[in-house]
Amino acid sequence: MLKLQNLRAGYGNIIAVDDVSLEVGQGEIVSLIGANGAGKSTVLMTISGVVSCLAGRVLLDDVEIQGLEPDQIVRRGVCQVPEGRHIFPQLTVRENLDMGAFLRRDKKGIRDDIDYVFTLFPILAERRNQDGGTLSGGQQQMLAMSRALMARPSLLLLDEPSMGLAPLMSKQIFKIIKRINADHGTTIFLVEQNANQALHIAHRGYVLENGRIVLAGSGEALLTDPEVQKAYLGI
């Protein structure tokens, strides 16, 4: 579904990722793990078209999408939950969800999807008229994921969904990620520092170091890889 070929991207004169090639298949959960500053978020922002691609190609269903405006990429079904959640602080929970469905016109479908995300995260239903900025970190993460789901994405990009969350909350978030994948067959590309949980739920994974892919394999294979264990799992 998604293919990155020799991707190079960065900000101004700084190249943050170089020669990254990877692939995410239809219906898969793929995790990209790596340390702080390895370039994980840059990869996602380049896919979304926010950071410009300096070289290489981004293919979505074999069509090049690098160089498209971000809104065009969302139109093609690629939605991102960025690092730090980026909730619209002065919009209510409900309005935040409506923003997620910005490109959709089917009122009935939108209402159904709001019901669906409220079953995933009942707490959001309780807080629907509260400003997004007043939610706790975990609730904001739930809202950010729900907002992305409101666009009915075929490919969901998640940037550090567990960052700053209590262990129980982060467990719950990963459970929901699996459920989203199972319920709708939504393809998920996950970027994480929390290598353990990210690899547990992933079909496959990649390891990014200093802007380059250094390892690839199935989730289980990476979990048992001695290098990964030493560097990312603390075993």
Place this chain on the structure above:
Amino acid sequence: MHYFIELFFSGLTRGAIYALIALGYTMVYGIIGLINFAHGEIYMIGAFTSYIVASVLSLYGYPLFATVIIAGAAAVVWSGAYGYTVERLAYRPLRRAPRLSPLISAIGMSILLQNYVFLAQTSDFISFPKLIPDLPFMDRYADYLGSSDVVILFTTLIVMGILTFIIRYTRIGKAMRATAQDSTMAMLVGINVNRVISATFVIGSGLAAIGGMLIAAHIGQINYYIGFLAGIKAFTAAVLGGIGSIPGAVLGSLVLGLTESFATGYVSSDYEDVFAFTLLVLILIFRPSGLLGKKESQKV
């Protein structure tokens, strides 16, 4: 007491005009963090456009009401086109440049537009046609406020109502609010941020054009230079209310208009501008975020 009420209404009228211009400053600042110094010139172009259209229409003997509506619409559309073009030419190419660059570009645009109107029209003051008729029912209150004050206040009220509706309930309005709050995230939900920015410039310019036409009809003369002082005053009002805040811009404008009116009425009209800018300096010292502005807080 008579005098007080008279000053009060003349202050309100002033404030209403400032508000129409200040909204453009504050909306643009809210979305891209730029002070659009060419905004005063857009207001001036609005006044000139309505002058030209109204003059032509009166040659053909159009009734006054139709003249006002057509001239107003032409001013809004034409100024909107200017606002759009200024953004495309002078600001969009600098979107990723350091913040100082678009600011300098804005000042350049302001000088360019002023001189362009100076060359294309004239450097003299032109007398503006009397577009606002004397309303018969206003005779009784003529001591306090004139017909043009009433028309200006009502028009401003209606325009504000329409603006509030657009921002609150329409698609483009929601997109504008989202972009102002978090432009990266706005992109990620599929909002075409460039289009939102263009729309903001067009709406702000249209408001300024209405202000330009109203004040020209009120005062009775225009000149290529009127945008400068009006622009600076409206900018002062926007800062006073809290730049980036829409209700703030309206409140700031009313406070500024009333202050000027009372100060000129009770102290001296020679110092009209001094009072406005003293107020600006005081606000910047004691409440830099403005009356309704939020404190800029950086999250770590």
